[in-house]
Amino acid sequence: MYVTPKYLSTCVKDITGKGTLDLITDYVMLEAKAQLKNTSKTVSEISSDLNFANPSFFCKYFRNNAGMSPERYREN
Numbered sequence: 001m002y003v004t005p006k007y008l009s010t011c012v013k014d015i016t017g018k019g020t021l022d023l024i025t026d027y028v029m030l031e032a033k034a035q036l037k038n039t040s041k042t043v044s045e046i047s048s049d050l051n052f053a054n055p056s057f058f059c060k061y062f063r064n065n066a067g068m069s070p071e072r073y074r075e076n
Contacts, residue, residue, distance in 0.1 A: 029065050032058075036074045043070045 001008070009020045016023065028050060035046045047058030062070045 025065060029062070032062060032070070033066070033073065036070055046070070 003011075012018075012020050012023065018026070032046060032050060035041055035049065036043075039046075041049070043059065044055040047055040050058065052058040052061065059070055062073070066073055068076075
């Protein structure tokens with residue numbers, strides 16, 4: 001693409017109004033929520049699918065972004 005990461009991030013923010021990290025977080029959370037609601041995969045399997053280092057980190061990440069644990073989200 002021949003553009004710097006900083007320039008690409010600036011373009012993304014100008015177009016979407018969101019920073020790159022926010023867009024990535026939105027996508028990861030969307031995928032995590034979809035898998036929790038629509039599959040019978042364990043939280044461990046979902047964390048692996050989404051390339052988290054371990055299920056504990058995935059649970060912390062999910063809780064910080066959704067305000068509840070993955071298990072509780074699945075129950076609701």
